[in-house]
Every structure is written in structure tokens, then in C-alpha cells.
Amino acid sequence: MDTVSRLTEAARYLDGMIFVLRRECEDGYVLEEAHGAIGPLTFDDPVSLQATYEAAIASMPAQRRLVFMSKLRDIFECRGPVNEFLEMVLGDVVLNIEMRGEVAEGAAGLYLAGFVRDCAEAERLGAQRKAEAVLSATVRLFPDMVWLKDEEGRYVLCNEMFDRFNSVPSAELIGKTARETEQGRTDSVHDRTDMLALGSSEIVTFETNVTGRDGSPRSFDVRKLALRDDEGNPIAILGTARETTEWRRLVNELRQGELAYRSLADNIPDRLIRFGPGGQYLHTNRSMREFFETIEFFTPEQIGDRDPRTVRNGVASLEIQGAVTEVFAKAKAVTREVALDGREGQPLVHEIRFFPEFGPDGAVDSVLAIGRDVTERKEMEKRLARSEAELHALAFRDSLTGLHNRRAFQDLLQQVLEAAKKSKLQCALLLLDIDRFKLVNDTLGHAVGDELIIQFALRLVGAVGDEGYVCRLGGDEFAIIMPVLADQSEADDLARRVHNVLNTPVSVSVDSISITTSIGIAFGLGDTSDQNELFRFADMALYAAKSGGRARTTIYNSSMAAQAERRFELEVQIGEGLRNDEFHAHFQAKVDLETGAINGVEALCRWLRPGGLFISPFEFIPMAEETGQIIEIGRRVLLEACRFAVRVNAGRSQPIPVSVNVSPRQLLFGGFIGALGTCLEETGCDSRWLELEITESLLLGDDSTISETLDAIVGLGVSLTIDDFGTGFSSLSYLARFPITTLKIDRTFVHDLETNDKNAVLCRAIISMAQGLGLKTVAEGIETAEIAARLRRLGCQTGQGYLWSRPQPAETMLAVIRSQHAQHEPAAIAG
Numbered sequence: 001m002d003t004v005s006r007l008t009e010a011a012r013y014l015d016g017m018i019f020v021l022r023r024e025c026e027d028g029y030v031l032e033e034a035h036g037a038i039g040p041l042t043f044d045d046p047v048s049l050q051a052t053y054e055a056a057i058a059s060m061p062a063q064r065r066l067v068f069m070s071k072l073r074d075i076f077e078c079r080g081p082v083n084e085f086l087e088m089v090l091g092d093v094v095l096n097i098e099m100r101g102e103v104a105e106g107a108a109g110l111y112l113a114g115f116v117r118d119c120a121e122a123e124r125l126g127a128q129r130k131a132e133a134v135l136s137a138t139v140r141l142f143p144d145m146v147w148l149k150d151e152e153g154r155y156v157l158c159n160e161m162f163d164r165f166n167s168v169p170s171a172e173l174i175g176k177t178a179r180e181t182e183q184g185r186t187d188s189v190h191d192r193t194d195m196l197a198l199g200s201s202e203i204v205t206f207e208t209n210v211t212g213r214d215g216s217p218r219s220f221d222v223r224k225l226a227l228r229d230d231e232g233n234p235i236a237i238l239g240t241a242r243e244t245t246e247w248r249r250l251v252n253e254l255r256q257g258e259l260a261y262r263s264l265a266d267n268i269p270d271r272l273i274r275f276g277p278g279g280q281y282l283h284t285n286r287s288m289r290e291f292f293e294t295i296e297f298f299t300p301e302q303i304g305d306r307d308p309r310t311v312r313n314g315v316a317s318l319e320i321q322g323a324v325t326e327v328f329a330k331a332k333a334v335t336r337e338v339a340l341d342g343r344e345g346q347p348l349v350h351e352i353r354f355f356p357e358f359g360p361d362g363a364v365d366s367v368l369a370i371g372r373d374v375t376e377r378k379e380m381e382k383r384l385a386r387s388e389a390e391l392h393a394l395a396f397r398d399s400l401t402g403l404h405n406r407r408a409f410q411d412l413l414q415q416v417l418e419a420a421k422k423s424k425l426q427c428a429l430l431l432l433d434i435d436r437f438k439l440v441n442d443t444l445g446h447a448v449g450d451e452l453i454i455q456f457a458l459r460l461v462g463a464v465g466d467e468g469y470v471c472r473l474g475g476d477e478f479a480i481i482m483p484v485l486a487d488q489s490e491a492d493d494l495a496r497r498v499h500n501v502l503n504t505p506v507s508v509s510v511d512s513i514s515i516t517t518s519i520g521i522a523f524g525l526g527d528t529s530d531q532n533e534l535f536r537f538a539d540m541a542l543y544a545a546k547s548g549g550r551a552r553t554t555i556y557n558s559s560m561a562a563q564a565e566r567r568f569e570l571e572v573q574i575g576e577g578l579r580n581d582e583f584h585a586h587f588q589a590k591v592d593l594e595t596g597a598i599n600g601v602e603a604l605c606r607w608l609r610p611g612g613l614f615i616s617p618f619e620f621i622p623m624a625e626e627t628g629q630i631i632e633i634g635r636r637v638l639l640e641a642c643r644f645a646v647r648v649n650a651g652r653s654q655p656i657p658v659s660v661n662v663s664p665r666q667l668l669f670g671g672f673i674g675a676l677g678t679c680l681e682e683t684g685c686d687s688r689w690l691e692l693e694i695t696e697s698l699l700l701g702d703d704s705t706i707s708e709t710l711d712a713i714v715g716l717g718v719s720l721t722i723d724d725f726g727t728g729f730s731s732l733s734y735l736a737r738f739p740i741t742t743l744k745i746d747r748t749f750v751h752d753l754e755t756n757d758k759n760a761v762l763c764r765a766i767i768s769m770a771q772g773l774g775l776k777t778v779a780e781g782i783e784t785a786e787i788a789a790r791l792r793r794l795g796c797q798t799g800q801g802y803l804w805s806r807p808q809p810a811e812t813m814l815a816v817i818r819s820q821h822a823q824h825e826p827a828a829i830a831g
Contacts, residue, residue, distance in 0.1 A: 016117030017043060023076050023110045027069055029053075038116055039088075039095045056090055064089045066819070076110050079103045085119065096120050145241040151234050153177045153194060162241075197224040198234045207244075219244045271350075271371040274357075275324045282366060295342055316340050320352065320369070327354045327367045335487060337374070349378045351486065381484050384419065385466055388412070388483075398472040400450060401457035409471035409479055413531050416483040417524045423484070427524040428468075428491035430480040431538040432460070432498070435516045435550040437476040439697055442668055443706060444510055451508040452515065459506075463497045479538075488523060488555075495519045495553040516551035518542060523556075543567070547622065567623060573609070574620060574629050583607050583633050585640040586807035587658075589816070590778060590800045593792040598817055600691075600778075600798060601648065602659045603641035604807045605633060625665055634666045635675050642685035644810050648817055649689050656817065659691035659721060664698045668705070673712050680716070687717030693744065696722050699734035707738070714739040721778070726766060735773060743770045745796070747781025754786055760794075767795045 017036035021029050031053040034043035041056055043049060060068060068088060075082055081102050088095045101114015145165055148157035155173045163170050166181050173181065178190040189208055197204045204224045212218045220241045227236040271288040273281055279300070284292075296312045300321050308314030316338045323336045333355045340348040352371040359365035396408040404412060413429065420427040434440075434456055441449035453476060460470050460478060467490075468482040480498075482491055498517060505512040520542025528534050537556040544563065545554035577583055583605060590600035607615040624630040638660050645658040666672050680687055692713060698706060699722075710720060721742040726749055734740075745766055749759045763779070770777045779791050782801030791799060805813075 518545040645689040693723040
């Protein structure tokens with residue numbers, strides 16, 4: 001058999017096409033051989049190979065054809081083995097093809113010999129086979145008996161449990177009816193229930209009892225459901241059966257156990273009450289009944305319309321009833337400390353825990369309350385708090401806030417840990433700082449920063465009350481020590497109160513500022529009993545809270561130590577990356593929403609480690625900001641952006657500006673004006689080709705350094721854009737005070753513009769304001785044509801997002817822009 005015949009024969013067994021493609025010139029190719037099929041194309045006639053190939057290429061949309069042919073040129077240029085995934089559009093058919101083969105030099109030029117297949121169909125068939133395998137395995141391994149009958153009562157599917165129950169080999173019952181099984185011959189219930197199921201759209205359930213092979217009785221719950229076609233006609237009956245023999249035995253044992261439980265409950269010192277759905281007492285133990293005799297206690301029904309404050313223990317009664325109602329509603333346990341008055345007027349404190357008890361349907365049937373007299377413990381807590389307050393009344397205090405300072409904090413923490421060891425109770429350490437305080441301090445000045453610290457301290461003290469100690473460790477770092485915890489949730493509750501008291505903006509001399517805090521929590525005796533280690537754990541939790549987005553609380557867990565190690569490792573790797581020149585700029589196009597033409601490009605930092613490992617900017621940029629490494633990274637991205645601007649604008653009458661994000665740390669501490677001037681001079685970049693994107697929070701206050709820096713930037717001829725506009729502080733006075741030319745609408749207002757009317761109103765307001773101030777607008781994060789059209793109608797000039805382009809290397813973006821320029825029309829952007 002010759003080679004052609006062998007290939008033709010082999011193609012019959014392949015889901016794809018074997019081919020040999022020869023390049024004649026840069027975009028000229030000859031399909032010398034092809035056997036098999038791909039999508040709508042079938043190659044079985046050697047005479048028509050080239051015509052079929054050329055017709056397929058011609059059927060592709062123009063831009064898709066350009067991309068495909070560009071990729072084909074790249075494959076031939078690289079030579080050697082080929083393993084590529086490409087998108088190929090043939091008329092209305094879109095194929096995601098996998099190409100494997102090799103490019104080699106032959107007598108007549110370069111050849112590509114290989115194999116292609118449509119991945120989408122292969123993946124669909126694979127998923128279908130996987131689903132069928134999962135379904136088969138599920139039915140086989142299901143612990144209950146499962147079977148399927150056709151409309152005439154013949155078994156078409158039985159799992160192994162069903163065969164085992166009928167004592168027959170696997171699949172022997174297929175094609176038989178229930179009357180041909182041992183149980184079917186002796187019990188007509190199967191036929192009756194089949195008829196009921198066929199005549200109903202509901203599940204038919206019944207119980208049946210049979211005699212086991214050893215003569216013992218066995219009970220089963222059986223369920224049947226008729227399966228119907230699209231017209232509602234029954235086509236099959238699905239049945240399941242579960243043995244309930246053991247369950248019924250356990251029910252009887254539970255009834256016996258109930259008697260034992262009541263005896264046990266009456267002999268424990270804790271006080272028990274079981275409440276019904278209406279709040280009525282279902283059961284009380286002896287300790288509870290005896291306690292009722294020592295106090296006057298009225299149910300809510302007995303209080304009636306009277307003011308509960310005028311009834312002894314009336315408030316406590318309503319508080320208990322409220323806890324019971326909450327457990328019924330939320331199906332979660334709650335704990336309450338309830339203050340009571342004895343008959344002699346003596347104060348009593350009970351800690352009561354309310355637990356939901358569930359019925360067979362999964363709903364809460366009743367609530368069990370377990371109470372314990374904690375009067376002595378609460379008195380001990382108060383005495384401990386009073387003695388410590390008196391001891392430290394004149395001790396070390398922070399001069400700005402009057403709070404305990406770092407040294408006092410260390411003493412307090414040690415004392416609390418020792419007390420916790422003796423009482424065998426937990427304590428908690430909460431570390432806090434003000435989110436983005438350094439930015440506020442740098443932009444508004446240290447005097448305003450001190451005002452903010454004082455206001456923050458006052459709110460902390462108000463939130464904590466007498467539940468713990470508030471300390472200032474330095475700068476914007478604070479700590480809260482909770483000396484006694486009945487439960488760890490108390491620390492979480494306190495953290496939630498701290499967040500709540502910061503919901504109202506803080507008033508300082510220059511403005512009202514909205515602030516948030518991040519909180520890290522670690523537990524003494526829970527996580528550790530060592531003071532230094534407890535502080536380290538809480539600090540790790542605080543860092544995790546800030547890394548997770550700030551304005552949140554994080555409780556320490558052991559994995560955070562590994563994360564701390566990762567942060568240290570990342571800092572070292574960033575240093576290595578800078579030494580090895582691993583940070584580079586990728587570029588994302590900006591598009592004129594009216595014409596579709598590319599009218600700008602944004603430079604974005606990307607980090608590719610050796611071995612092809614891509615590190616996300618969301619991971620390394622916050623660390624670089626924290627360590628100051630962002631200054632050097634930003635300088636390199638700025639330099640690459642200038643080089644790109646020079647290349648992209650060479651010979652253009654209408655320039656395409658390149659924008660670069662600049663962090664506050666670069667502007668404030670990096671000698672930025674000098675670095676900017678050097679980049680422009682070294683690259684020969686015209687300053688009009690460059691835009692700098694800054695955050696609006698940088699523009700707060702009257703800091704002359706910021707104003708002078710921005711004026712110097714504009715003096716060089718570089719434009720300024722406000723990035724993420726609308727997500728920062730509320731004061732807009734800076735728009736009139738600073739030389740801003742463009743507002744960039746944040747993606748949070750854009751991505752759901754079509755479905756979120758509030759975001760549409762906000763976008764319209766921003767665009768109208770910009771138009772009134774003579775500013776340009778750019779909307780980022782656009783992913784659909786509908787959102788782009790909506791923004792265009794609102795008056796937004798420029799869009800940016802995955803709808804047109806993902807960030808790409810410089811050469812790729814240059815090719816797209818030059819292609820557009822050469823054709824004098826907007827070019828589709830690969831991404």
C-alpha cells in the first residue's frame with residue numbers, strides 16, 4: 001500500500017484531518033495533501049484540495065483571516081515542532097482547533113506536516129461520556145435499592161442492591177416484571193402502587209414489611225415516581241426502597257432512652273428548660289424547678305400589657321423569650337447573660353445557652369436552654385477590672401490620647417495572660433490600625449493626622465467600654481486586650497462594634513474624613529500563652545485583614561505563619577526580579593467610543609518569573625508599595641511606556657498618548673520629577689505623548705508638595721488623569737485646584753451598567769460634571785458592546801476593557817495599531 005493510501009486509510013479512524021502544507025511565499029500556501037474532515041470541510045478528493053483550502057480561507061471574516069494568517073506565518077517562522085490552539089472561522093462556523101505537527105525544510109521549501117482536530121466537539125463528547133459514567137457509578141453505588149421499569153412494568157435498570165435483595169445475579173431481572181420476583185409473587189402491593197404512580201404526577205410512598213431469610217421481620221420505605229415525556233404521557237417508573245428495620249429499632253430505644261435522660265437531667269446542677277414553638281415550657285429539670293421557687297418569675301403571657309420594668313424579672317423574662325424566638329427563627333445556638341433578682345432583692349446573673357433541637361423534617365422542633373449561675377464569676381470579673389484600672393490609673397499613658405502606651409500594654413497583656421491561666425479562661429488580643437493612615441498623614445499633614453488619631457481613640461474607648469483595655473502602641477497602631485472570655489465570639493462581637501462606630505465620618509480641622517480600620521485577633525491560651533507569640537499571631541491576623549481588602553476583621557490561624565513567610569519570600573523575589581530585569585510593561589488599548597479607533601494606550605506592569613511563572617499584580621504591587629520597591633518598578637514601567645510612545649507615534653499626525661499609573665509613594669518619595677525628566681530625555685519621547693494616572697486620594701488637603709509636584713509635571717507638558725474616579729473621598733474641590741485633564745470612571749460603576757440603575761445615574765453624573773469642567777472621560781472595565789453603546793450615549797468619549805483588548809506585549813500592540821493606521825479604519829484587537 002502506498003503512502004497516500006495509508007494516510008487515507010488512517011484518516012478513517014481519526015477525529016480530525018492529516019495534512020501537508022507547503023509555503024510558496026510569505027502568505028502563499030499549497031495544500032499538497034489532506035485526509036479526513038474538520039468542521040464542515042471534508043478532504044477526500046486530491047484534485048480539489050487546494051480549491052477547498054482557498055475557499056475555506058476566503059470564507060473567513062477579514063480580520064479573523066488576518067489573525068489566522070499571521071499565526072500561520074509565525075508557525076512557519078519558528079519551524080520545528082508545532083503544538084498550537086487556534087480559532088478558525090469558516091462562514092458561520094467557529095472552530096477551536098488543536099494543531100500538532102512539525103515544520104521542516106524540503107526540496108521545494110518549508111513544509112508543515114501534521115494533524116488538526118476540533119477541540120470543542122472532542123470536549124463535548126468527553127463530557128458526555130464522563131456524565132454517563134458518573135450516573136452509572138452513582139446508581140451502582142447508591143446504598144438504597146434503585147430500579148427503573150418501563151410503562152408495561154418490565155425492569156430496564158436495577159442496581160446491585162436491588163439484585164442482591166432479590167437474590168439474583170446482576171442484570172438477571174432486566175426485561176422481567178415484578179411478578180417474576182420472589183416478593184412480587186407473594187405481595188400484590190407492587191402492582192397496585194405501580195398503577196397509582198402511573199396515574200399521578202406525585203411521588204407514591206408506602207411502607208412494606210417482609211420476612212427475612214432468617215425469619216426475622218424487615219421493614220422498608222418505598223417511593224415510586226412516574227417519568228413522563230414532553231406531552232405528559234408516562235414512559236417509565238423510577239423506584240427506590242430503603243430498609244428502615246434498624247431505624248425503627250432505634251426509635252424504640254430512644255423512647256427508652258428518654259426515660260433515662262429525664263432521670264439524668266434531674267440530677268445535674270445546671271438548670272434545664274425545653275421550650276416549645278409557642279415559647280411554652282415542655283420540660284424543666286429538678287434544679288430549674290427548685291430555682292423557680294427562689295425567685296418571682298412571670299412568663300410574657302402573665303406580664304401581659306404591663307410595663308415589664310414594673311414586674312420583677314419582667315425584662316429578664318422577655319429577654320429569655322426573645323432568645324428562644326431567635327433560635328426558632330435562625331436554627332442557631334445563642335448565649336445570653338440574664339440579670340435576675342432573688343426574692344430578697346439580691347442580684348443574680350445567669351449565663352443561659354439556647355440550643356435548637358431538630359425534628360425529622362430538619363426544622364426546629366424545640367429549644368433546649370441550659371442555665372448556670374455565674375454571679376460569682378461576674379463579680380470576680382468586675383473586681384479584676386476595677387483593681388487593674390486603679391493600679392494603672394497613674395501608670396504609663398500615651399501623651400496624645402491618654403491611653404495605655406506600649407510599655408503599659410506589655411504589662412497588661414502579661415497580667416491578663418497569667419489571670420487567664422489561673423481561671424482557665426481565655427483572653428483575646430485585638431490589634432488595629434487606621435486603613436491608609438499614612439496617605440492621609442502625608443497628604444493632610446501631621447497635625448491633622450494627630451486629630452484623626454485622637455478621634456479614633458475616643459471611638460475605640462466608646463466601643464470597648466469595660467470589656468477590655470485600649471492601648472496605643474505608636475503611630476496609628478492600637479491594641480485591645482479582652483481579659484476574660486466566656487466564648488471566642490465575644491471578641492468578634494467587639495470587633496464588629498468597632499467597625500460600626502466608624503461608620504460616621506470623623507471631623508477634623510480641614511474636612512470630614514471617612515475612615516476604616518483593619519483588625520487582627522488572637523486568643524490567649526487558645527492560640528498561645530506566650531505574650532510575644534500572642535502579639536506576633538495577632539499581628540499576622542492584622543496583616544491578613546489588610547491584605548484581604550482592609551475594613552475587616554481576621555482571626556489568627558496557623559496558616560498565617562506560612563503566609564508571613566510567603567510575604568518575606570515575595571519581598572526577596574521582587575528584589576531578585578528587579579536585579580534580573582523581570583518587570584515589564586504590557587499595553588491595553590483605549591478606544592474612541594464614537595469611531596471605534598484606538599485613541600490611547602495604558603501601560604500596565606507585568607512580572608514574569610523564570611520558568612514562565614506569572615505573578616499577579618494584585619499580589620506583588622501591594623508588597624512593593626509597602627517595601628518601597630514600587631519606586632524602581634514604576635521607574636522601569638515609565639521608561640518602557642516612553643519608549644513605546646516614541647515607536648507608536650513615529651510618523652503620526654494624530655498622536656496616540658500612552659498613560660502610566662503612578663503611585664503616591666513614587667510621587668512623594670521617589671524623586672519623581674527627576675525620574676520623569678530623565679525618561680523623556682533618554683527616549684526622546686514628546687511629553688504630549690504621555691499621560692500619568694494618579695488616585696484622587698492623593699489630592700486631599702493643602703499639601704504644597706503635592707501641588708508643586710503636579711504643577712511641575714504639567715509644566716513638562718505631561719497630562720494628568722484621575723484613576724478610579726468616584727471610589728475615593730467625597731471632596732471634589734481638587735478638580736478646580738489641580739491641573740487635571742481627564743477623569744477615568746472606575747470599573748465598579750461600569751461592569752453592571754446595564755442592570756444597575758444607580759450606577760447608570762452615577763456614570764451620567766460623572767460624565768456631565770466632566771463635560772461642564774471641560775475634562776475628558778475614560779471608562780474602564782468595559783466587557784460588552786451593550787455597555788460601550790450605553791456609555792457612548794451618556795457622552796463618554798473613550799472606553800477601555802476586555803471588549804477590545806487585554807494587556808499585551810509592546811510588539812503585539814504596535815502591530816495592531818499600525819494595522820489600523822495602514823487601513824485608515826478601526827482594527828479588531830486580539831486579546
